[in-house]
Amino acid sequence: MALLCFQSLRMLRSGIRCMSQNAQLVSLTVNDKTGVATLSLQRPPVNSLNLELLTEISSALTEATDNNSRGLILTSTNDGVFSAGLDILEMYKPNLDRVKEFWTKLQETWIKLYQTAYPTVAVINGHSPAGGCLLALSCEHRIMVKNFTIGLNETRLGIVAPPWFIASMVNVIGQRQSERALTLGHMFTTEEAKNVGLIDEIVQNKAEGTTQAEAFIQKFAKIPFQARSLTKTWLRNKTVESLVKNREDDLNMFLQVVTQPNAQESLGHYIQSLKNKATK
Numbered sequence: 698m699a700l701l702c703f704q705s706l707r708m709l710r711s712g713i714r715c716m717s718q719n720a721q722l723v724s725l726t727v728n729d730k731t732g733v734a735t736l737s738l739q740r741p742p743v744n745s746l747n748l749e750l751l752t753e754i755s756s757a758l759t760e761a762t763d764n765n766s767r768g769l770i771l772t773s774t775n776d777g778v779f780s781a782g783l784d785i786l787e788m789y790k791p792n793l794d795r796v797k798e799f800w801t802k803l804q805e806t807w808i809k810l811y812q813t814a815y816p817t818v819a820v821i822n823g824h825s826p827a828g829g830c831l832l833a834l835s836c837e838h839r840i841m842v843k844n845f846t847i848g849l850n851e852t853r854l855g856i857v858a859p860p861w862f863i864a865s866m867v868n869v870i871g872q873r874q875s876e877r878a879l880t881l882g883h884m885f886t887t888e889e890a891k892n893v894g895l896i897d898e899i900v901q902n903k904a905e906g907t908t909q910a911e912a913f914i915q916k917f918a919k920i921p922f923q924a925r926s927l928t929k930t931w932l933r934n935k936t937v938e939s940l941v942k943n944r945e946d947d948l949n950m951f952l953q954v955v956t957q958p959n960a961q962e963s964l965g966h967y968i969q970s971l972k973n974k975a976t977k
Protein backbone atom coordinates (compact mmCIF):
# COMPACT_ATOMS: atom_id res chain seq x y z
CA MET A 698 0.00 0.00 0.00
CA ALA A 699 2.77 2.40 1.01
CA LEU A 700 4.60 1.49 -2.16
CA LEU A 701 1.44 2.07 -4.19
CA CYS A 702 0.95 5.54 -2.68
CA PHE A 703 4.57 6.43 -3.25
CA GLN A 704 4.32 5.25 -6.84
CA SER A 705 1.12 7.22 -7.42
CA LEU A 706 2.72 10.35 -5.96
CA ARG A 707 5.79 9.95 -8.13
CA MET A 708 3.59 9.41 -11.20
CA LEU A 709 1.51 12.46 -10.36
CA ARG A 710 4.62 14.63 -10.07
CA SER A 711 5.88 13.43 -13.42
CA GLY A 712 2.49 14.13 -15.03
CA ILE A 713 1.70 10.44 -15.56
CA ARG A 714 -1.80 9.32 -14.71
CA CYS A 715 -3.03 5.78 -14.17
CA MET A 716 -6.05 5.09 -16.41
CA SER A 717 -7.13 1.49 -15.94
CA GLN A 718 -7.95 1.17 -12.24
CA ASN A 719 -9.37 -2.36 -12.29
CA ALA A 720 -6.79 -3.99 -14.51
CA GLN A 721 -4.29 -6.37 -12.97
CA LEU A 722 -2.63 -8.03 -15.92
CA VAL A 723 -1.96 -4.77 -17.74
CA SER A 724 -1.28 -1.24 -16.64
CA LEU A 725 -2.51 1.72 -18.65
CA THR A 726 -1.01 5.11 -17.89
CA VAL A 727 -1.21 8.39 -19.74
CA ASN A 728 1.35 11.16 -19.91
CA ASP A 729 -0.69 14.30 -19.22
CA LYS A 730 1.79 16.51 -21.07
CA THR A 731 1.75 14.56 -24.35
CA GLY A 732 -1.53 12.64 -24.16
CA VAL A 733 0.37 9.45 -25.02
CA ALA A 734 -0.84 6.28 -23.28
CA THR A 735 1.42 3.39 -22.29
CA LEU A 736 -0.08 -0.07 -22.15
CA SER A 737 2.21 -2.46 -20.28
CA LEU A 738 1.67 -6.21 -20.20
CA GLN A 739 2.29 -7.54 -16.69
CA ARG A 740 1.25 -11.18 -16.49
CA PRO A 741 4.13 -13.16 -14.93
CA PRO A 742 6.15 -15.01 -15.75
CA VAL A 743 6.16 -14.39 -19.53
CA ASN A 744 3.02 -12.44 -20.51
CA SER A 745 1.51 -15.45 -22.25
CA LEU A 746 -1.80 -14.36 -23.72
CA ASN A 747 -4.64 -16.16 -21.96
CA LEU A 748 -8.32 -15.19 -22.00
CA GLU A 749 -7.99 -12.87 -19.01
CA LEU A 750 -4.94 -11.00 -20.33
CA LEU A 751 -6.54 -10.59 -23.77
CA THR A 752 -9.70 -9.26 -22.12
CA GLU A 753 -7.70 -6.63 -20.25
CA ILE A 754 -5.71 -5.62 -23.35
CA SER A 755 -8.92 -5.23 -25.32
CA SER A 756 -10.54 -3.09 -22.60
CA ALA A 757 -7.43 -0.94 -22.29
CA LEU A 758 -7.43 -0.24 -26.04
CA THR A 759 -11.03 0.96 -25.78
CA GLU A 760 -10.18 3.07 -22.74
CA ALA A 761 -7.32 4.73 -24.61
CA THR A 762 -9.77 5.61 -27.41
CA ASP A 763 -12.39 6.90 -24.96
CA ASN A 764 -9.77 9.10 -23.29
CA ASN A 765 -8.71 10.61 -26.64
CA SER A 766 -5.14 9.34 -26.36
CA ARG A 767 -2.78 10.93 -28.89
CA GLY A 768 -0.91 7.67 -29.25
CA LEU A 769 -0.21 4.36 -27.55
CA ILE A 770 3.01 2.62 -26.59
CA LEU A 771 2.68 -1.14 -26.11
CA THR A 772 5.35 -2.73 -23.94
CA SER A 773 6.01 -5.17 -21.12
CA THR A 774 6.92 -4.77 -17.45
CA ASN A 775 9.20 -7.81 -17.88
CA ASP A 776 12.57 -6.72 -19.29
CA GLY A 777 13.31 -10.02 -21.00
CA VAL A 778 9.97 -11.07 -22.44
CA PHE A 779 7.62 -8.80 -24.39
CA SER A 780 5.11 -11.65 -24.69
CA ALA A 781 5.54 -15.42 -25.02
CA GLY A 782 2.57 -15.45 -27.42
CA LEU A 783 -0.64 -17.33 -26.86
CA ASP A 784 -0.87 -19.23 -23.62
CA ILE A 785 -0.29 -22.77 -24.80
CA LEU A 786 -2.30 -24.08 -21.86
CA GLU A 787 -5.41 -22.49 -23.45
CA MET A 788 -4.91 -24.72 -26.48
CA TYR A 789 -3.70 -27.94 -24.87
CA LYS A 790 -6.52 -30.35 -23.93
CA PRO A 791 -8.90 -27.39 -24.15
CA ASN A 792 -12.33 -26.92 -22.63
CA LEU A 793 -14.48 -26.25 -25.71
CA ASP A 794 -16.47 -23.28 -24.37
CA ARG A 795 -13.41 -21.57 -22.92
CA VAL A 796 -11.22 -22.10 -26.00
CA LYS A 797 -13.95 -20.63 -28.21
CA GLU A 798 -14.17 -17.59 -25.96
CA PHE A 799 -10.37 -17.36 -25.93
CA TRP A 800 -10.07 -17.33 -29.73
CA THR A 801 -12.97 -14.91 -30.15
CA LYS A 802 -11.28 -12.52 -27.69
CA LEU A 803 -8.00 -12.82 -29.60
CA GLN A 804 -9.79 -11.92 -32.84
CA GLU A 805 -11.45 -8.93 -31.13
CA THR A 806 -8.18 -7.70 -29.62
CA TRP A 807 -6.33 -7.90 -32.93
CA ILE A 808 -9.11 -6.13 -34.84
CA LYS A 809 -9.09 -3.30 -32.30
CA LEU A 810 -5.31 -2.94 -32.13
CA TYR A 811 -4.88 -3.19 -35.90
CA GLN A 812 -7.16 -0.27 -36.57
CA THR A 813 -6.82 2.14 -33.65
CA ALA A 814 -7.36 5.74 -34.64
CA TYR A 815 -4.31 6.80 -32.62
CA PRO A 816 -0.74 5.91 -33.66
CA THR A 817 0.72 2.80 -32.03
CA VAL A 818 4.30 1.84 -31.25
CA ALA A 819 5.55 -1.46 -29.83
CA VAL A 820 8.56 -1.14 -27.56
CA ILE A 821 9.70 -4.75 -27.68
CA ASN A 822 11.82 -5.10 -24.57
CA GLY A 823 12.22 -8.87 -24.69
CA HIS A 824 11.49 -12.03 -26.68
CA SER A 825 8.39 -11.87 -28.81
CA PRO A 826 7.37 -15.19 -30.37
CA ALA A 827 4.12 -15.96 -32.23
CA GLY A 828 1.18 -14.10 -30.63
CA GLY A 829 3.69 -11.65 -29.10
CA CYS A 830 5.01 -10.95 -32.59
CA LEU A 831 1.41 -10.53 -33.82
CA LEU A 832 0.78 -7.77 -31.25
CA ALA A 833 3.97 -5.99 -32.32
CA LEU A 834 3.13 -6.38 -36.03
CA SER A 835 -0.25 -4.77 -35.42
CA CYS A 836 1.40 -1.55 -34.27
CA GLU A 837 2.54 1.09 -36.75
CA HIS A 838 6.14 1.23 -35.57
CA ARG A 839 8.36 -1.31 -33.82
CA ILE A 840 11.34 -0.50 -31.63
CA MET A 841 13.26 -3.46 -30.24
CA VAL A 842 15.89 -3.83 -27.55
CA LYS A 843 19.05 -5.64 -28.74
CA ASN A 844 19.77 -9.32 -28.06
CA PHE A 845 16.22 -10.69 -28.20
CA THR A 846 14.20 -12.67 -30.76
CA ILE A 847 10.93 -12.16 -32.61
CA GLY A 848 8.94 -14.11 -35.19
CA LEU A 849 5.97 -16.31 -36.05
CA ASN A 850 7.30 -19.71 -34.98
CA GLU A 851 3.99 -21.65 -35.09
CA THR A 852 5.17 -24.38 -37.49
CA ARG A 853 7.83 -25.34 -34.94
CA LEU A 854 5.02 -26.16 -32.52
CA GLY A 855 3.22 -28.30 -35.12
CA ILE A 856 0.47 -25.69 -35.57
CA VAL A 857 -0.13 -23.06 -38.23
CA ALA A 858 -0.33 -19.29 -38.17
CA PRO A 859 -3.86 -18.30 -39.31
CA PRO A 860 -4.27 -16.13 -42.43
CA TRP A 861 -4.56 -12.87 -40.44
CA PHE A 862 -1.31 -13.57 -38.57
CA ILE A 863 0.29 -14.20 -41.97
CA ALA A 864 -1.25 -11.07 -43.51
CA SER A 865 0.05 -8.97 -40.61
CA MET A 866 3.57 -10.21 -41.35
CA VAL A 867 3.27 -9.91 -45.15
CA ASN A 868 2.11 -6.28 -44.76
CA VAL A 869 5.35 -5.51 -42.94
CA ILE A 870 8.08 -7.63 -44.57
CA GLY A 871 6.49 -8.78 -47.85
CA GLN A 872 5.53 -12.14 -49.37
CA ARG A 873 8.97 -13.61 -50.09
CA GLN A 874 10.50 -12.99 -46.67
CA SER A 875 7.27 -14.06 -44.91
CA GLU A 876 7.09 -17.31 -46.85
CA ARG A 877 10.63 -18.21 -45.89
CA ALA A 878 10.29 -17.15 -42.24
CA LEU A 879 6.88 -18.66 -41.52
CA THR A 880 7.43 -22.03 -43.15
CA LEU A 881 10.62 -22.39 -41.13
CA GLY A 882 9.06 -20.88 -37.99
CA HIS A 883 12.13 -18.64 -37.93
CA MET A 884 12.79 -16.48 -34.89
CA PHE A 885 14.72 -13.37 -35.98
CA THR A 886 17.37 -11.85 -33.75
CA THR A 887 16.93 -8.10 -33.16
CA GLU A 888 19.55 -7.38 -35.83
CA GLU A 889 18.01 -9.79 -38.38
CA ALA A 890 14.58 -8.30 -37.69
CA LYS A 891 15.92 -4.82 -38.46
CA ASN A 892 17.58 -6.02 -41.67
CA VAL A 893 14.40 -7.63 -42.96
CA GLY A 894 12.23 -4.62 -41.97
CA LEU A 895 10.30 -6.48 -39.27
CA ILE A 896 11.33 -3.82 -36.76
CA ASP A 897 12.15 -0.18 -37.42
CA GLU A 898 14.68 0.70 -34.73
CA ILE A 899 17.14 -1.04 -32.41
CA VAL A 900 17.71 0.42 -28.95
CA GLN A 901 19.93 -0.43 -25.99
CA ASN A 902 17.14 -0.60 -23.41
CA LYS A 903 13.46 0.07 -22.72
CA ALA A 904 14.04 3.66 -21.54
CA GLU A 905 15.66 4.56 -24.86
CA GLY A 906 12.86 2.69 -26.65
CA THR A 907 10.22 4.74 -24.84
CA THR A 908 11.94 8.01 -25.74
CA GLN A 909 12.08 6.97 -29.39
CA ALA A 910 8.44 5.82 -29.31
CA GLU A 911 7.34 9.22 -27.99
CA ALA A 912 9.36 10.90 -30.74
CA PHE A 913 7.63 8.74 -33.38
CA ILE A 914 4.18 9.64 -32.05
CA GLN A 915 5.17 13.32 -31.82
CA LYS A 916 5.74 13.32 -35.61
CA PHE A 917 1.96 13.28 -36.04
CA ALA A 918 1.36 16.31 -33.81
CA LYS A 919 0.77 18.61 -36.78
CA ILE A 920 -1.16 16.10 -38.89
CA PRO A 921 -4.95 16.44 -38.48
CA PHE A 922 -6.01 13.45 -36.36
CA GLN A 923 -8.99 12.41 -38.49
CA ALA A 924 -7.14 12.63 -41.80
CA ARG A 925 -4.41 10.43 -40.33
CA SER A 926 -6.74 7.87 -38.81
CA LEU A 927 -8.93 7.55 -41.92
CA THR A 928 -5.82 7.01 -44.04
CA LYS A 929 -4.74 4.25 -41.66
CA THR A 930 -8.21 2.68 -41.77
CA TRP A 931 -8.24 2.60 -45.57
CA LEU A 932 -4.70 1.24 -45.76
CA ARG A 933 -5.54 -1.56 -43.32
CA ASN A 934 -9.16 -2.18 -44.22
CA LYS A 935 -8.65 -5.08 -46.64
CA THR A 936 -6.61 -7.03 -44.08
CA VAL A 937 -9.08 -6.43 -41.25
CA GLU A 938 -12.18 -7.07 -43.36
CA SER A 939 -10.92 -10.49 -44.37
CA LEU A 940 -11.21 -11.54 -40.73
CA VAL A 941 -14.26 -9.44 -39.78
CA LYS A 942 -16.30 -11.10 -42.54
CA ASN A 943 -15.13 -14.60 -41.63
CA ARG A 944 -14.85 -14.71 -37.86
CA GLU A 945 -16.95 -17.83 -37.48
CA ASP A 946 -15.03 -19.72 -40.22
CA ASP A 947 -11.77 -18.61 -38.66
CA LEU A 948 -12.90 -19.89 -35.25
CA ASN A 949 -13.87 -23.24 -36.76
CA MET A 950 -10.55 -23.48 -38.60
CA PHE A 951 -8.70 -22.80 -35.34
CA LEU A 952 -10.72 -25.43 -33.47
CA GLN A 953 -10.14 -27.96 -36.22
CA VAL A 954 -6.36 -27.37 -36.33
CA VAL A 955 -5.77 -27.19 -32.62
CA THR A 956 -7.81 -30.27 -31.69
CA GLN A 957 -6.08 -32.55 -34.23
CA PRO A 958 -4.36 -35.40 -32.33
CA ASN A 959 -1.04 -34.52 -34.00
CA ALA A 960 -1.31 -30.88 -32.91
CA GLN A 961 -2.23 -31.90 -29.35
CA GLU A 962 0.74 -34.24 -29.24
CA SER A 963 3.11 -31.52 -30.50
CA LEU A 964 1.74 -29.01 -27.98
CA GLY A 965 2.18 -31.55 -25.18
CA HIS A 966 5.83 -32.14 -26.15
CA TYR A 967 6.40 -28.40 -26.47
CA ILE A 968 5.02 -27.67 -23.00
CA GLN A 969 7.20 -30.41 -21.59
CA SER A 970 10.31 -29.04 -23.34
CA LEU A 971 9.61 -25.57 -21.89
CA LYS A 972 9.20 -27.05 -18.42
CA ASN A 973 12.39 -29.09 -18.76
CA LYS A 974 14.27 -25.99 -19.86
CA ALA A 975 12.86 -23.99 -16.93
CA THR A 976 13.98 -26.60 -14.37
CA LYS A 977 17.54 -26.89 -15.76
Ligand SMILES: CCCC/C=C/CC(=O)SCCNC(=O)CCNC(=O)[C@H](O)C(C)(C)COP(=O)(O)OP(=O)(O)OC[C@H]1O[C@@H](n2cnc3c(N)ncnc32)[C@H](O)[C@@H]1OP(=O)(O)O
Pocket residue numbers: 742743745777778780781782783784785786824826827828829850851854856857858859950951954955968971972974975976
Ligand atom coordinates in the same frame (compact mmCIF):
# COMPACT_ATOMS: atom_id res chain seq x y z
C1 LIG B 1 -4.57 -22.42 -35.87
C2 LIG B 1 -3.75 -22.46 -34.62
C3 LIG B 1 -3.13 -21.12 -34.35
C4 LIG B 1 -2.44 -21.08 -33.03
C5 LIG B 1 -1.57 -19.90 -32.90
C6 LIG B 1 -0.66 -19.82 -31.92
C7 LIG B 1 0.21 -18.68 -31.73
C8 LIG B 1 1.02 -18.73 -30.48
O1 LIG B 1 1.27 -17.68 -29.94
S1 LIG B 1 1.57 -20.22 -29.88
C9 LIG B 1 2.68 -19.82 -28.56
C10 LIG B 1 4.08 -19.75 -29.07
N1 LIG B 1 4.97 -19.35 -28.05
C11 LIG B 1 6.19 -19.84 -27.91
O2 LIG B 1 6.63 -20.67 -28.65
C12 LIG B 1 7.01 -19.27 -26.78
C13 LIG B 1 7.43 -20.32 -25.81
N2 LIG B 1 8.21 -19.73 -24.75
C14 LIG B 1 9.51 -19.43 -24.86
O3 LIG B 1 10.12 -19.58 -25.88
C15 LIG B 1 10.17 -18.88 -23.63
O4 LIG B 1 9.35 -19.13 -22.53
C16 LIG B 1 10.47 -17.37 -23.70
C17 LIG B 1 11.64 -17.12 -24.67
C18 LIG B 1 9.26 -16.56 -24.12
C19 LIG B 1 10.90 -16.87 -22.29
O5 LIG B 1 11.98 -17.63 -21.82
P1 LIG B 1 12.34 -17.63 -20.26
O6 LIG B 1 13.59 -18.40 -20.12
O7 LIG B 1 12.31 -16.24 -19.75
O8 LIG B 1 11.11 -18.35 -19.55
P2 LIG B 1 10.79 -19.93 -19.50
O9 LIG B 1 11.59 -20.53 -18.39
O10 LIG B 1 10.94 -20.54 -20.84
O11 LIG B 1 9.25 -19.94 -19.14
C20 LIG B 1 8.79 -19.62 -17.83
C21 LIG B 1 7.48 -20.33 -17.59
O12 LIG B 1 6.52 -19.87 -18.56
C22 LIG B 1 5.98 -21.00 -19.27
N3 LIG B 1 5.69 -20.55 -20.66
C23 LIG B 1 6.52 -20.04 -21.55
N4 LIG B 1 5.88 -19.73 -22.68
C24 LIG B 1 4.60 -20.06 -22.51
C25 LIG B 1 3.43 -19.99 -23.33
N5 LIG B 1 3.46 -19.47 -24.58
N6 LIG B 1 2.28 -20.45 -22.83
C26 LIG B 1 2.21 -20.96 -21.59
N7 LIG B 1 3.28 -21.07 -20.74
C27 LIG B 1 4.45 -20.61 -21.21
C28 LIG B 1 7.08 -22.04 -19.21
O13 LIG B 1 6.56 -23.32 -19.45
C29 LIG B 1 7.58 -21.85 -17.80
O14 LIG B 1 6.61 -22.45 -16.96
P3 LIG B 1 7.00 -23.18 -15.59
O15 LIG B 1 7.62 -22.10 -14.76
O16 LIG B 1 5.71 -23.69 -15.05
O17 LIG B 1 7.97 -24.27 -15.94
